[in-house]
Amino acid sequence: MATDSAAPAAPAPARRLLLLIVPALAVGVASALILLGVSLLAEAFQDVLWETLPDALSIGGYSSLWMIVMLTAIGLVTGLVVRAVPGRAGPDPATMGLVDPPLPPLVVPGLLVVTVLALAGGVSLGPENPITAANIALAFWAGRRLVPDAPAELWLGLAAAGTIGALFGTPVAAALILSETLASTPGAGALWDRLFGPLAAGAAGSLTMTLAAHPSFDLSLPDYPGPHWGDLLSAVVITSAGALLGLAAVYVFPLVHRGFRALRHPVVAMTAGGLVLGLLGALGGHLTLFKGLDEVKTLAADPDGWSAGEFAGMAVVKTAALVIAATCGFRGGRIFPAVFSGVALGLCAHALVDAVPVSLAVTCGVLGILLAITRQGWLSLFTAAVLASDMDLIPLLCVATLPGWLLVTGRPLMQLREDGTPMR
Numbered sequence: 001m002a003t004d005s006a007a008p009a010a011p012a013p014a015r016r017l018l019l020l021i022v023p024a025l026a027v028g029v030a031s032a033l034i035l036l037g038v039s040l041l042a043e044a045f046q047d048v049l050w051e052t053l054p055d056a057l058s059i060g061g062y063s064s065l066w067m068i069v070m071l072t073a074i075g076l077v078t079g080l081v082v083r084a085v086p087g088r089a090g091p092d093p094a095t096m097g098l099v100d101p102p103l104p105p106l107v108v109p110g111l112l113v114v115t116v117l118a119l120a121g122g123v124s125l126g127p128e129n130p131i132t133a134a135n136i137a138l139a140f141w142a143g144r145r146l147v148p149d150a151p152a153e154l155w156l157g158l159a160a161a162g163t164i165g166a167l168f169g170t171p172v173a174a175a176l177i178l179s180e181t182l183a184s185t186p187g188a189g190a191l192w193d194r195l196f197g198p199l200a201a202g203a204a205g206s207l208t209m210t211l212a213a214h215p216s217f218d219l220s221l222p223d224y225p226g227p228h229w230g231d232l233l234s235a236v237v238i239t240s241a242g243a244l245l246g247l248a249a250v251y252v253f254p255l256v257h258r259g260f261r262a263l264r265h266p267v268v269a270m271t272a273g274g275l276v277l278g279l280l281g282a283l284g285g286h287l288t289l290f291k292g293l294d295e296v297k298t299l300a301a302d303p304d305g306w307s308a309g310e311f312a313g314m315a316v317v318k319t320a321a322l323v324i325a326a327t328c329g330f331r332g333g334r335i336f337p338a339v340f341s342g343v344a345l346g347l348c349a350h351a352l353v354d355a356v357p358v359s360l361a362v363t364c365g366v367l368g369i370l371l372a373i374t375r376q377g378w379l380s381l382f383t384a385a386v387l388a389s390d391m392d393l394i395p396l397l398c399v400a401t402l403p404g405w406l407l408v409t410g411r412p413l414m415q416l417r418e419d420g421t422p423m424r
Helices: 012-056 064-084 105-121 128-146 152-168 171-183 191-213 229-261 266-284 293-301 308-328 335-352 358-374 377-388 391-408
Strands: none
Touching: 012 064, 012 105, 012 128, 012 152, 012 191, 064 105, 064 266, 105 128, 128 152, 152 171, 152 191, 152 377, 171 191, 171 377, 229 266, 229 308, 229 335, 229 358, 229 391, 266 308, 293 335, 308 335, 308 358, 335 358, 335 377, 358 377, 358 391, 377 391
């Protein structure tokens, strides 16, 4: 009897997934390197603007005068760059989300330039939105030329995952965020088949960033002493307060955007926005400037260093600065400044009631405001959890997510349509 000695062929799905590994790793590494390059350039430029230059002029780098002058100047310069570069550095940032369709590649250089200006100049926005948009544009452009038969969605998913993995230092963040997107997208195949390539890209991006820059979201908060019945009430109240603060920002977002749009010129709008940001910085102090990741570690290192009123003031000022920066035309993301607002709000709660553990208050404040501003449940829960790195907090955070989500679901998003109306 004849026998077939040939080895059985690998199943088609497995073969298809194996073919994704090389492009996924390449896109993930490239995404992390672009993020790292922009971050390092922004940090070097920040030192010049906020240390070298004011020292040479014998002016306090974080004096009220310098903050107002510098942010107004950054608004003016950024507006001029936006006007001059091809594609005006992309669409109105108020209309863009974290993961959007690819931009034309000619837009990318200008987008990266204005991102560096915003990060270095003290604007209350993070790098996540513009870097993700730039990486998606470049991956889509290169991928369509190297593998023209591959679906366009592949390159979008790989670049988004690689960037998110690099931003958060773990591929888990990319998998969680993209799982929410993929769950609502019709398509063949199991969820993990669709996550395979993005997870590989996210792993490559996060490992590249970890090896090159060693990023950390851990705030070294005091150890959580363990759950108590009172902590359940505290978690619900603080998360709800964070969600309400975030919703307040969401509801004023289109109104403020309409006001800046009425100025009819990006240079005028961004100069005015920079002036307002400088005034807010003078009001809230220098910790309310920049994207907020380094500044939030300063707050967390000294939970008793400010009064409840000062923490509340910083939370409100940072949230207002986020709204101004995102509506006047600056390119940047909203996650990192929202984290600062949530941490400040949580420390305010601890200062008001010192029986509330610091780690619980901080993580719940961040959870609530991220639920409102991002409308991403997994992202909000993950970000809050990694700030404390304490597994005992996870059950409380999961419970606190429920009333927080009830407050924000069905509400407008912090993202506008082309006509200026809020998306839902």
